[in-house]
Amino acid sequence: MKVGFIGLGRMGAGMAGSLLRAGHELTVYNRTPSKVRPLAEQGARVVPSIAEAAKNPVVFTMLSDDAALEAVVFGDDGLLRHLAPGALHVSSSTIGVVLSERLALSHADAGRRFLAAPVFGRPEAAAAGKLFVVAAGAAGAVGEAQALFDAIGQKTFVVSDRPQDANLVKLSGNFLLAAVVESLGEALALIGKAGLDRGRFLELLTSSLFDVPVYRNYGRLIAERAFEPAGFAAPLGQKDIRLALEAAERLHVPMPLASLLRDRFLTLLARGGERLDWSAVGDLARQDAGG
Amino acid sequence: MKVGFIGLGRMGAGMAGSLLRAGHELTVYNRTPSKVRPLAEQGARVVPSIAEAAKNPVVFTMLSDDAALEAVVFGDDGLLRHLAPGALHVSSSTIGVVLSERLALSHADAGRRFLAAPVFGRPEAAAAGKLFVVAAGAAGAVGEAQALFDAIGQKTFVVSDRPQDANLVKLSGNFLLAAVVESLGEALALIGKAGLDRGRFLELLTSSLFDVPVYRNYGRLIAERAFEPAGFAAPLGQKDIRLALEAAERLHVPMPLASLLRDRFLTLLARGGERLDWSAVGDLARQDAGG
Amino acid sequence: MKVGFIGLGRMGAGMAGSLLRAGHELTVYNRTPSKVRPLAEQGARVVPSIAEAAKNPVVFTMLSDDAALEAVVFGDDGLLRHLAPGALHVSSSTIGVVLSERLALSHADAGRRFLAAPVFGRPEAAAAGKLFVVAAGAAGAVGEAQALFDAIGQKTFVVSDRPQDANLVKLSGNFLLAAVVESLGEALALIGKAGLDRGRFLELLTSSLFDVPVYRNYGRLIAERAFEPAGFAAPLGQKDIRLALEAAERLHVPMPLASLLRDRFLTLLARGGERLDWSAVGDLARQDAGG
Amino acid sequence: MKVGFIGLGRMGAGMAGSLLRAGHELTVYNRTPSKVRPLAEQGARVVPSIAEAAKNPVVFTMLSDDAALEAVVFGDDGLLRHLAPGALHVSSSTIGVVLSERLALSHADAGRRFLAAPVFGRPEAAAAGKLFVVAAGAAGAVGEAQALFDAIGQKTFVVSDRPQDANLVKLSGNFLLAAVVESLGEALALIGKAGLDRGRFLELLTSSLFDVPVYRNYGRLIAERAFEPAGFAAPLGQKDIRLALEAAERLHVPMPLASLLRDRFLTLLARGGERLDWSAVGDLARQDAGG
Incomplete structure (x- = not known):
């Protein structure tokens, strides 16, 4: 599957590596470019902007907090502006329920799709594809993302159709x-x-x-x-x-x-x-x- | 082994049953006599006084709190007065460290031996011989009691030679x-x-x-x-x-x-x-x- | 002094009454108009908009929380847009330090002046002019408002020149x-x-x-x-x-x-x-x- | 009035000084004798044993904690053994309600009388006779001690007839x-x-x-x-x-x-x-x- 990945800290890098190992085509973006080199060596295509990472049917974000995710999604040159109609944004960051609700609404208003899929596990588990994935959102979208969840995690729990519940x-x-x-x-x-x-x-x-x-x-x-x-x-x-x-x-x-x-x-x-x-x-x- | 057992609430009864099943000769005493009937049917000898339960080389106590144990041990017709010289008192009650220290001293002064061996596990585990035993006291005494711990528990942890540590x-x-x-x-x-x-x-x-x-x-x-x-x-x-x-x-x-x-x-x-x-x-x- | 007053709950109404009694010319605005009738009887001029209350050299606000004050100040037809250049906004609401900082900056940027002057005391003290006033902001502005603080309070404490400190x-x-x-x-x-x-x-x-x-x-x-x-x-x-x-x-x-x-x-x-x-x-x- | 006083720490010394100033005849005892010298100079009779301090119709105790008071009262050569029949023990120490109950019972059993009269105030207030006295016990006994409370305190509150309530x-x-x-x-x-x-x-x-x-x-x-x-x-x-x-x-x-x-x-x-x-x-x- 063609997947964009934004946010390559210790957790994100591990998850991206697991996606690559499972055979997915990865386009990665990180604000600090140095961090993406190891992924490039594993076959990821590195791009210099959110806009380019956004040109994928599915885009993961894995950022450190609400502010970072808001900047990536709602920024002037942000994800929401560049996602293709119908594209799916999978948010794995640990964020607040208020922001998650807002993201769900914003994506729906813009004709894009949104899943929350935060994960349990430390960086080593991310790198080993052994996370526990907690997903919530529309059933169809969860189904589409399942292969990706299988790549990063040992188990997926589907909570409900409201992203903020995850x-x-x-x-x-x-x-x-x-x-x-x-x-x-x-x-x-x-x-x-x-x-x-x-x-x-x-x-x-x-x-x-x-x-x-x-x-x-x-x-x-x-x-x-x-x-x-x-x-x-x-x-x-x-x-x-x-x-x-x-x-x-x-x-x-x-x-x-x-x-x-x-x-x-x-x-x-x-x-x-x-x-x-x-x-x-x-x-x-x-x-x-x-x- | 010949064993006295004092205190046959839900936990004590389970432990006594496990000791019987393992082939030990049990003499049991409980303040409320009705509770001991099932054990009598399993082969325990029921006695009407602490004094008689005390006539064994090893005596377990399993009581609900500090006050109950103090009454059994230090009472006018209590355990300490009736234990034979060199006999071993194994206290499995969950009691305070101050009382445990005092018991260790009192037994030593009287030429009797004392182990603390509280247990982890609910009544079902006691009945099934699946407790975790946490023992502390003189190494020799722990060694002597090991077969009994094996009967009541799935595992014994020896903490130190100071009973209160257990x-x-x-x-x-x-x-x-x-x-x-x-x-x-x-x-x-x-x-x-x-x-x-x-x-x-x-x-x-x-x-x-x-x-x-x-x-x-x-x-x-x-x-x-x-x-x-x-x-x-x-x-x-x-x-x-x-x-x-x-x-x-x-x-x-x-x-x-x-x-x-x-x-x-x-x-x-x-x-x-x-x-x-x-x-x-x-x-x-x-x-x-x-x- | 000509004073605008926005927010006439139990505290605000008491403060406004004290200002009237001290001889100040009061223009009052409240979202729920029924509450202002008693003040009208005491001589206050009642206006139907923030804009009109804003046409005074000094304007008090006394609102229930951050959101209410933000709406009054930053709304499309809000205080900041209608205050005259150099006019003084005295905020007596109990609000957070972050909002207070933001208000100080916004007023300064717009060439208006801002004081924080929250008060201690229950509604009866407000009605009796017996509050304790805690003021912070530019010394000149505090000096100008002192006569008003004397009307509503028994004592004024000047904390610093940073409104948020109050x-x-x-x-x-x-x-x-x-x-x-x-x-x-x-x-x-x-x-x-x-x-x-x-x-x-x-x-x-x-x-x-x-x-x-x-x-x-x-x-x-x-x-x-x-x-x-x-x-x-x-x-x-x-x-x-x-x-x-x-x-x-x-x-x-x-x-x-x-x-x-x-x-x-x-x-x-x-x-x-x-x-x-x-x-x-x-x-x-x-x-x-x-x- | 003839008064015994046991316990001359900072609080007790201040209280004893106030009693002396008010004209009462004081016999004082302290475990550490050096502390009583200033009181001797003010006219107190210093005695070397609890027994002698106990030979008074009223005896105050002011000790640091439950254990100290228990030792003074119940010791082999303690207060309870030496108080005259009908004599009154006024306990001003801050002690637990359980000990206070026990003291009330022990004194009653022995035909002695007991009041609890703890005090509020720091050492300076004790020295100045400005404490707040909180008294509880039999009304008659409180009445007898009132003149003493007036000497040490600015006000006496009588709580109930149960000492432990004070x-x-x-x-x-x-x-x-x-x-x-x-x-x-x-x-x-x-x-x-x-x-x-x-x-x-x-x-x-x-x-x-x-x-x-x-x-x-x-x-x-x-x-x-x-x-x-x-x-x-x-x-x-x-x-x-x-x-x-x-x-x-x-x-x-x-x-x-x-x-x-x-x-x-x-x-x-x-x-x-x-x-x-x-x-x-x-x-x-x-x-x-x-x-």
Whole structure:
């Protein structure tokens, strides 16, 4: 399939690589051109403008936040102006539900099609085609994109025909992950200050009740304080909790644990954690314990 | 092996049954005698006093809280007075670290031996011999008890030679479980109020990032509001969070998520949740959201 | 002085009345015309458009939130288009710092002048000319408006020459007031459930350590559950905590008590408290205590 | 009146001095004898044992915590054993409601009388006879002690005939004070990081809505970071929040703001704040904000 791909950070590059490996014809665009070289070597056609990437029946976007995606879509020389009639825009960025709704409406008004397809998984999973894809939008469009989802992911979940629902699911999932980090951080602060071995405690947990990579990996990162380089940077985590809280606020859903996470991320950023992995919020309990 | 067993609530009865099935000679005592009938039918010898249960080289206790265990051990006609010299008391109750320390000292002073061996798992796992056993105490004593742990559990983790360390690990594990309940409760409150299907959301989570029984089971209980009958009753959950916070307070370890859980449990009890499963704290976010 | 006044809710009407009493020539505009009748009887000239209210050397705005003020200022037939060159816009609404910055810039770009002058005090204080005025902006403009501030307030505090600083001070003050409500709510829940007399407890507090109207008034509202009619409605309180948190987020300042208040307000709104006084958040502790 | 006084820390010494000034005959005992010299010079009779201090119709105790008071009262050579029949013990320590109940019962059983009369005020107020006394117990006993309360305080509030009620009121009051500290700490962290002058912000607040010494004094301590020497040390503040939470737990009253304060105090102690004034918890928001 002919596919445009805009946004080649660590996640986007991995996804694009998986699409190439699956035999799709890829046209890629990134604001910072240096990042696309490895993809060019794998056979991607590199173009210097959104306009050219837009000349494909399907175009993926994978950008860091709402502002970046808005700039790409609604900019003067943006995607919405250059997509062909009937073309399909698949948005994999983790964005807020308000923007997702707005994108769905704007595309429909312009006679273009829009799917939200955010993904779960760290960059290594993106590169290996092992993401979990959470898709929402018109059934026909989902069907057309299925082969692409199969290339980037190990499984696709179709949530509903409203794109913003996929974004809400993604934000809720990231909230759950951050909750794992916080709970492990507090438990490890306690265990560590009591003089027990944190690594053995984690081994016990993850070979019994919590026998799942999420606990194993985040537990290790926290216990070893291995927060650099960031697999998923703290400012992105902060943004996701903010977006989850905004979605909850609109619906009048209080989420005290999400509020706690919000404060943790702000503390982390205030203490200079901009470049750390978001799991560094799991170290704050230890710091507060004077550990 | 000849084993005494004191405390035959849902967990204790399951563990005693597993010991019988493994061929051990069991003498059982429970304050409420009616509960021991099924065990008698399986071959246990039922005795009417702690003193008689104490006449065994190894005696398990599995009681609901610190006060109950203190009464059994230190009472005028209690275990400590009736254990034979050198006999081994294995305490599987979820108790506080302070009491565990005190028990270790008291037994040593009296020339008796003491192990803490709290367990992870719900009553069904106890009955099936599928618990996770967390043991701490003198290595020799752990070795002697290993065959018994093998009968009740699928795996034994030896933490250290200080009994209270096993209790701290158990309390930390229960904190992590309660954190799962709270985080799922908040996410499901959001997902539900947004009009998405809670069951499908859980299916997505538990067939991707959270593919582990803890999330599957607690998620289902919360989504279906299936809080009766209680597998683990709310007052016990409240007690465990209290004990975790007490252990943390002694070490000056602030645990804001544990504090949130503390308030949640008090709310649940204040609203009449005494008889509900502790996962009912996961319904409070929905209630606060007016859902 | 000739003064335009836009926004005649309970606060605005009281302020406008005070200006009239002090002898100022008032031209008033409100979207809902019925509300301006009492002011007309006191001598205000009522006009049917923002444009006409804008034809004054000084124009006050007192609106409920950011969106309302934006509509009045930036609308096609809005204030900015109709203010005379050099005219002064005094914004008394409780708005966010981002909007305040934007207003300052827009007015400067257009050659108009802008002051932020939010106020502390309930509607009765507004009607009595007893508000506390928190002003920020160019010193000359503050000087010109001083006579007007003297009419509406018992005291004026000049914060700085950056209008948004006055808004930040106002938001911080409202946060402190909401914190009083929450703390009283929790203490009264405890005192009440212990069977003590809540009124006498408050009398004790407010004739000793907390001998100040804020504690006396909010304490009484909470103890008597006198939340209707609202002096300051819950949705406005929720908005103010949101704006305080947004300001704090931009600066990476975690405010866990503000986060708690945020969740309290959402709970209040979710339970149908839209029309209650914001002090009704002080009743939630009692509700959670099953009281 | 002949009065015994046990416990001459900063608060107790001030109270004893006020009693002497009012003409009462004082017999004083302190575990650390050096502290009683200034009182001896003012005319107090210094005795070397609790037993001798107990030989008075009225005996005050003013000790730092539950354990200290228990040791004094229930010790082998303690107060309860040496008080004369019918003598009155006035307990001014800030203790838990459970201990207060137990003291009331023990004294009644022994034919002695017991009043709880905790006080509000810092050491300077104690020395000046300007405390607020919160008394509870049998009306007759309160009447007898009134002249003594008049000597130490500016006002006496009689709560009920159950001593523990006075302790609950005292704990609730200290919770409210700590809430003031936290709220000021968060507001000042925000104001300070925004570049505004913290002192002027406080001046504004305390000459308008919060015109009361509590806000003025704690605000100044926090803004100036003047936490040494401690007027009321952090470990005592931590203890009081713990006792308030324990009282609330017994009644199933969740108090999330008290939980936040609990975590704040633990953080302060973990970071080495043992010797700081309890208002140092108001500096933690600034620290978390990287300020």
